Amino acid sequence: MRGKALAAQLMLSVIVAGTAGSARAADFNWKKFQGKTVTFLANNNPISAALLTHKADFEKLTGITLKVDGYQEQQMRQRLVTVMNAHSDEVDVFMTLPSREGAQFAAAGWYADLTPLTRNEVAPDYDYAGLSQALLKAATYDGKLTSMPMNIEGPVLYYRTDIFKKCGVDAPKTIADVEAAAKKIKACDSSITPFVSRGLKPALPYTFSNFLHNMGGNYMVNGKSALCSPKDKAALETYSGLLRDYGPPGVVNYSFPQISALYRAGRAAMDFEASNELRTVMEGGDRLKDTALIPLPAGDAGQVPTAIGWGIAVSANSKQPDAAWYFVQWATSPAVQKLLAVEGIAPPRSSVASDPAYRKWIEEQPVRKQWQAALDVLAAKGSSEVGYPIVANPESREFIGQAVQALILKQKSVDQACADADKQLDALIAKK
Amino acid sequence: MASSLERTDMPDAAATLTEDRQTVELTALSAPAVAFTVGMIAFPVVYTIWLSFQSFSSTGQQSFVGLGNYAKLVSDNEFWHGLWVTVALYVLSLVLQLFFGVWLALVLFRAKRLPGIVRSLLISPFMMPPVVAGMMWLVILDPSLGAANYILTSLHLPPSDWLASPTWVIPTVALIDTWQWTPYVALIVLGGLQSLPPSVYEAAQIDGASSFKTFQRITLPLLLPTVVTATILRSVDLLRFFDIIYITTQGGPGNASNTLNIYGFRVGFEFFNIGYASALMLTLTAIVLGVVLAFNRLRGAVAW
Numbered sequence A: 001m002r003g004k005a006l007a008a009q010l011m012l013s014v015i016v017a018g019t020a021g022s023a024r025a026a027d028f029n030w031k032k033f034q035g036k037t038v039t040f041l042a043n044n045n046p047i048s049a050a051l052l053t054h055k056a057d058f059e060k061l062t063g064i065t066l067k068v069d070g071y072q073e074q075q076m077r078q079r080l081v082t083v084m085n086a087h088s089d090e091v092d093v094f095m096t097l098p099s100r101e102g103a104q105f106a107a108a109g110w111y112a113d114l115t116p117l118t119r120n121e122v123a124p125d126y127d128y129a130g131l132s133q134a135l136l137k138a139a140t141y142d143g144k145l146t147s148m149p150m151n152i153e154g155p156v157l158y159y160r161t162d163i164f165k166k167c168g169v170d171a172p173k174t175i176a177d178v179e180a181a182a183k184k185i186k187a188c189d190s191s192i193t194p195f196v197s198r199g200l201k202p203a204l205p206y207t208f209s210n211f212l213h214n215m216g217g218n219y220m221v222n223g224k225s226a227l228c229s230p231k232d233k234a235a236l237e238t239y240s241g242l243l244r245d246y247g248p249p250g251v252v253n254y255s256f257p258q259i260s261a262l263y264r265a266g267r268a269a270m271d272f273e274a275s276n277e278l279r280t281v282m283e284g285g286d287r288l289k290d291t292a293l294i295p296l297p298a299g300d301a302g303q304v305p306t307a308i309g310w311g312i313a314v315s316a317n318s319k320q321p322d323a324a325w326y327f328v329q330w331a332t333s334p335a336v337q338k339l340l341a342v343e344g345i346a347p348p349r350s351s352v353a354s355d356p357a358y359r360k361w362i363e364e365q366p367v368r369k370q371w372q373a374a375l376d377v378l379a380a381k382g383s384s385e386v387g388y389p390i391v392a393n394p395e396s397r398e399f400i401g402q403a404v405q406a407l408i409l410k411q412k413s414v415d416q417a418c419a420d421a422d423k424q425l426d427a428l429i430a431k432k
Numbered sequence B: 001m002a003s004s005l006e007r008t009d010m011p012d013a014a015a016t017l018t019e020d021r022q023t024v025e026l027t028a029l030s031a032p033a034v035a036f037t038v039g040m041i042a043f044p045v046v047y048t049i050w051l052s053f054q055s056f057s058s059t060g061q062q063s064f065v066g067l068g069n070y071a072k073l074v075s076d077n078e079f080w081h082g083l084w085v086t087v088a089l090y091v092l093s094l095v096l097q098l099f100f101g102v103w104l105a106l107v108l109f110r111a112k113r114l115p116g117i118v119r120s121l122l123i124s125p126f127m128m129p130p131v132v133a134g135m136m137w138l139v140i141l142d143p144s145l146g147a148a149n150y151i152l153t154s155l156h157l158p159p160s161d162w163l164a165s166p167t168w169v170i171p172t173v174a175l176i177d178t179w180q181w182t183p184y185v186a187l188i189v190l191g192g193l194q195s196l197p198p199s200v201y202e203a204a205q206i207d208g209a210s211s212f213k214t215f216q217r218i219t220l221p222l223l224l225p226t227v228v229t230a231t232i233l234r235s236v237d238l239l240r241f242f243d244i245i246y247i248t249t250q251g252g253p254g255n256a257s258n259t260l261n262i263y264g265f266r267v268g269f270e271f272f273n274i275g276y277a278s279a280l281m282l283t284l285t286a287i288v289l290g291v292v293l294a295f296n297r298l299r300g301a302v303a304w
Helices: A001-028 A046-053 A055-062 A073-086 A098-106 A115-122 A132-137 A162-164 A175-188 A205-214 A230-248 A256-264 A275-282 A321-331 A336-339 A356-363 A366-381 A391-406 A415-432 B003-007 B012-052 B067-074 B077-110 B113-129 B132-140 B147-154 B169-194 B198-206 B213-239 B243-248 B259-272 B274-302
Strands: A039-044 A065-071 A093-096 A155-160 A193-196 A270-275 A290-295 A309-313 B055-056 B063-064
Touching: A039 A046, A039 A073, A039 A321, A046 A065, A046 A275, A046 A336, A055 A065, A055 A321, A065 A073, A073 A093, A073 B259, A093 A098, A098 A132, A098 A309, A098 A391, A115 A321, A155 A162, A155 A205, A155 A275, A155 A366, A155 B067, A162 A175, A175 A193, A175 A230, A175 A270, A193 A230, A193 A256, A205 A230, A205 A270, A205 A391, A230 A391, A230 A415, A256 A270, A256 A275, A270 A275, A275 A290, A275 A366, A290 A366, A309 A321, A336 A356, A356 A366, A356 B012, A391 B259, B012 B055, B012 B274, B055 B274, B067 B274, B077 B113, B077 B169, B077 B213, B077 B259, B077 B274, B113 B169, B132 B147, B132 B169, B132 B243, B132 B274, B169 B213, B169 B243, B198 B213, B213 B274, B243 B259
Parallel strands: A039 A065, A039 A093, A193 A270
Antiparallel strands: A093 A309, A155 A270, A155 A290, B055 B063
């Protein structure tokens, strides 16, 4: 009886909230902050580049002037640290990677809470519920929504169907198949790099995490670093072994630019790299016909792909968070995300993924269809855990990177590398 | 003429008064500029010193720790490793740049054909933004796709991992910096060569001194003050080595090229420990100042 009453109460509150929301949406006016200037600190990546081609549309729609302060990723963070430590209101809106710095920035109080804005200041067609709930959850700390998702991405395996055919290799279904394929390709054609992925220290946790999770490993168990657990050690050995034995020389300095260049040039058979590198990899059209694309094949724990997304946040120091929110709302609206989708920015909304214009773009190339299928797996099964789930996540990536590099360079045994990393990571976890 | 006479006839007291007024006026006029300059230098230094006495948690919480950051620095293996990498890179790069810089200056000094064009070409490496130079060398030295290994293998020589080898990364970075900054040293030394007194060379010629003896006994000693000046200028840059490493290796592979400057940057801007990063950077500043002062004294000793 009490359960029924509770359910009725809940239903009523949902209806009331919905009605109130509709009323607010009906009153919504894009010109409310006409004449204001909003400063946007952007990372010069393909997402912001695609978004900012529509800047004039935003300014026309709202009457708000958008001032863009664009930097490369590291420099953008450097600027943000300076601005936020000075409690300056110079930046109203900034791009952020919740999987990397979300906990840290949230704990430092740098994000404005977007929860009330998503309830009270939304356009009728915003479709908040249509956004990836997994990404929204990943950007929520202590009940506060810190950023809105701009895209969804994760590492996927690009592989050469022609080389696989020539060497008599089937499409890999497990991580063990990837190792076997690499071995066979190495024996079959010595001019080809069998496998390439990230070896650069701070960049590699992005790809390594997928191996770790697929193989059933965990970064932390009972509040302690677990890199020396059997499954974590197996992941360390597999990932570093693939790069050491089948990767290109100098792979320890490889991140996405070198990896995509190598694969695009036809010099690698398998490339485990970000889904949003599709456009770069396909540049020139040489790889359009001979590439297939899948999420990382299963390990002992099945498929637990890494799925992250860039977010767009309002600064806690902004003097005009409402006007800033209008830009955030516009940038993450279904209409704008449709425009970005056909430019290769994977949408964090299922409604956009099923939009006819986007579907048409997808259907144009088989590899795009595979790309979308891989993204669907990422959206359904993805984990946003890249590095340790602690406030000092960026620093934790350093120690993961050191352990993997020590194995690639044969500087340490796996037991030594994981023990050294665990020691440093436990100290980091203990730090407040 | 009349005014000159008037000035000569002016009583001493009145002249002193005018000079005093001029001094006061000049001081008053230049005071804002001096205050601004001092402020611009002093404020960041004082603020950094203050920051180095603070500890920042990962969430930005701040607390006063006195000399705690400096005590931590003494027991931090990464600091000592960074210092070693900084010194190794400094010594290797400086020796290479001074050797090739002096040699290049001597060649240019004797070059009679197209000196303008040659000198314009020479300054092009150090006019290049470090990011461009770093990206260019990153591509050239890529072990798989780069031109360097292509050339080596074409000559039947073994390829190298260059920037990806923990053993070779420091010499490789030193070579990139040498490529970029040797012409700068050469231009400074060339200026010094052009100001040497010809009479000394004429005397040496009359005494029948060989070219090598002339270089060893006359050119080199007379050039020493110029070489020391070039050393001071390059020391400041080399001890703060950052850009090329940041672009090419980010301190790797492992920590093989993690200079103090790179380490400090990462501690401050990636790990948010601004207090410890400030202590690291002030220590590096003290090292740079110490080296500059030592070479400054040396310059005084070799001046002629």
